[in-house]
Amino acid sequence: MSLRKLNSLVFAAAFVIAVASCKKDKETESLPSLSGLSFECPSFVASGQAVRMTPGGVKHPEGGVVGYYWKVTPTMSSYDTTDVYVHWFSDTLKTYTVSCYAFAEGYTGTSYSRDVMVVKSGLGGSLTDTGIKAGDKKITYDGIDYYYEKIGNLDWFRNNLASASCGTPYVNEEITSDIFGRFYNYNEAKTACPAGWRLPTEDDWMSLAEAIGVSVEDKYEPFADVASKLLANAAFNGETMLEYWPEVGDIDNESRLSLMPFGFANLGNATAEGKYPSASFEGFYDYSVYWTADETDDGSGKAYYRYLISDQPDMFVGQGDVNTFGASVRCVRDAN
Numbered sequence: 484m485s486l487r488k489l490n491s492l493v494f495a496a497a498f499v500i501a502v503a504s505c506k507k508d509k510e511t512e513s514l515p516s517l518s519g520l521s522f523e524c525p526s527f528v529a530s531g532q533a534v535r536m537t538p539g540g541v542k543h544p545e546g547g548v549v550g551y552y553w554k555v556t557p558t559m560s561s562y563d564t565t566d567v568y569v570h571w572f573s574d575t576l577k578t579y580t581v582s583c584y585a586f587a588e589g590y591t592g593t594s595y596s597r598d599v600m601v602v603k604s605g606l607g608g609s610l611t612d613t614g615i616k617a618g619d620k621k622i623t624y625d626g627i628d629y630y631y632e633k634i635g636n637l638d639w640f641r642n643n644l645a646s647a648s649c650g651t652p653y654v655n656e657e658i659t660s661d662i663f664g665r666f667y668n669y670n671e672a673k674t675a676c677p678a679g680w681r682l683p684t685e686d687d688w689m690s691l692a693e694a695i696g697v698s699v700e701d702k703y704e705p706f707a708d709v710a711s712k713l714l715a716n717a718a719f720n721g722e723t724m725l726e727y728w729p730e731v732g733d734i735d736n737e738s739r740l741s742l743m744p745f746g747f748a749n750l751g752n753a754t755a756e757g758k759y760p761s762a763s764f765e766g767f768y769d770y771s772v773y774w775t776a777d778e779t780d781d782g783s784g785k786a787y788y789r790y791l792i793s794d795q796p797d798m799f800v801g802q803g804d805v806n807t808f809g810a811s812v813r814c815v816r817d818a819n
Contacts, residue, residue, distance in 0.1 A: 516591040517541050517549065522583055524597040527658050530574040534599070537567050541585045541593065549587050556580045572601050576609055576720045600720065604661035612723075613743070614715045614736045615641055624677040627661060632739040633818045635694030637687060641741045644812040646675050651750065651759045651809065653767075666748040666764075666809030669786040672774040676814035682776040683815040685800075688789050692798070695738045702777075703787060706798040710734075710791050713798065714771065715741040724768055728794040740813075744793055747772040748809030762809065769793045772801075772810040 519540035528534060538551050552564040558579060572579065578600045586592040602609040605628075606617055619641075621630045625648075630641040643664020644650075647657075650665035650672075667675055672682050683691075689699045692706040695713075699706060716734040717724050724744055725734060746766030750759045766772070771791040778786045785802040788810045792799070803810060 514589065514591045515544065517543075517585050517587060517593045520583060520585045520593045520595040522595065522597070524581055524599060525656055525658075526598070526654055527600050527602050527656050528572050529658055530576070530601050530603055531571065532601075533569055533571045535567065535569045536581065536583070538583050538585065538595075543587055544590075547587055549585050552584050552586075554582050554584075556582070572599065574601075576601050576603060578720075602658060602662060602720065604658075609662055609720050610743075611718045611721075612715065613642075613717045614739060614741045622677070629677075629814070634738055634740065635690045636818055637683075637690065637815045638818045639683075639691065639740055639815050640680075640813045641739065643743075643745065644675055644814060646677075649675055649757055651748065651762055653745065654764055655759065655762060663743075663745040664811050666750070666762075667774065667812055668750055668807065668809055669774055669778070669803065669805035672810070672812045673776065675812055680814035680816045682774060682812060684776045685787060687815055688775060691738070691740070703800045705800065708796045709798050710796050712737040713740050713742045714791065715743055717741070717743050725793055730794060731796050742771045742773075742791060744768050744771045744791070745811060746770050747790075747811075750807050750809045752807070759809075773813055774803075774810045778805070 519542070520538060521540045522536045522538045524534060524536050541549050543549050550564065551566050552562040553568045554562050555570055556579065558573065570581065578598050580596055580598050582594055582596040584592055584594045606615065615630045619630045620632070621628045625646055627645050631638045632641055645660045645664045647660060650667035652660035652665050653663045676682060685702050689702065692699050692709060695709065697706050697709050711732045711734045714725065714734045715736045744767065746764055747770055749763045749765070751761035753759055769792060773789050775787045775789060779802055784805055786805050788801050788803055790799055790801055
């Protein structure tokens with residue numbers, strides 16, 4: 484199961500665990516149902532990680548006892564009857580479905596399920612076919628390796644910035660930060676790059692396009708037919724992220740920039756600690772979105788970003804609120 488299906492992770496479905504007694508005429512009497520079952524569980528876990536899950540939300544209508552049993556597929560072949568459940572996820576990078584079932588005597592039971600994906604950061608982890616290899620040029624910042632490539636007169640990061648000093652990880656789960664990078668608002672993005680590096684301006688993005696043979700005349704205009712040269716035909720947990728679109732053509736990552744479609748975020752308001760508990764995340768598999776250092780000059784409180792859409796050959800320009808729109812960051816510096 485792919486991450487596309489994680490957009491509908493949570494679902495509840497009634498199921499029958501008891502059957503009413505038969506009457507003489509063989510008719511079946513329907514039973515009242517339990518409802519409201521849920522439990523908290525992360526969407527992403529590390530290989531070998533233990534997760535503790537506690538069911539809630541179900542109340543016996545008559546104050547009686549509610550029992551629970553659990554199953555994790557495709558790992559478990561039988562059910563585990565317990566209230567609080569701890570599961571150790573395997574080392575296999577794949578999606579698992581955790582299901583909890585609530586039952587009570589004289590009632591139809593109810594169920595609730597969550598999909599959990601086992602992931603791994605770093606080269607050879609969940610992201611493969613990125614075009615980045617061991618031995619490529621890199622720096623290490625806050626314990627994370629950032630690979631870079633000289634394109635024109637600039638060195639460009641080839642993986643997304645993941646500095647935990649600000650911004651937020653995908654679906655607000657820290658384990659995703661080292662894989663997809665973080666989503667920053669514009670004000671955070673301006674200062675998030677390591678010393679000696681900076682957020683690229685629109686002029687920098689234009690220089691990149693020209694370095695790979697694209698004619699650019701004016702600022703804030705689309706770059707024509709660049710998507711296949713900028714994107715990596717990467718796979719996430721073994722599944723190719725980008726579908727083939729004739730308009731885009733064969734993805735060859737000619738630039739070696741290795742852009743990937745991790746989407747964008749609507750961050751909402753930050754807490755005093757700089758967290759974004761109400762953030763929503765969109766466009767995974769479809770959009771690659773990166774801040775520029777350029778603000779709009781109309782006083783709207785917006786800044787420009789560059790983006791790709793999976794089925795379009797061009798790189799476009801958008802405007803996002805400097806406080807609430809979240810995009811990825813690629814840092815640059817003047818090349819030696």
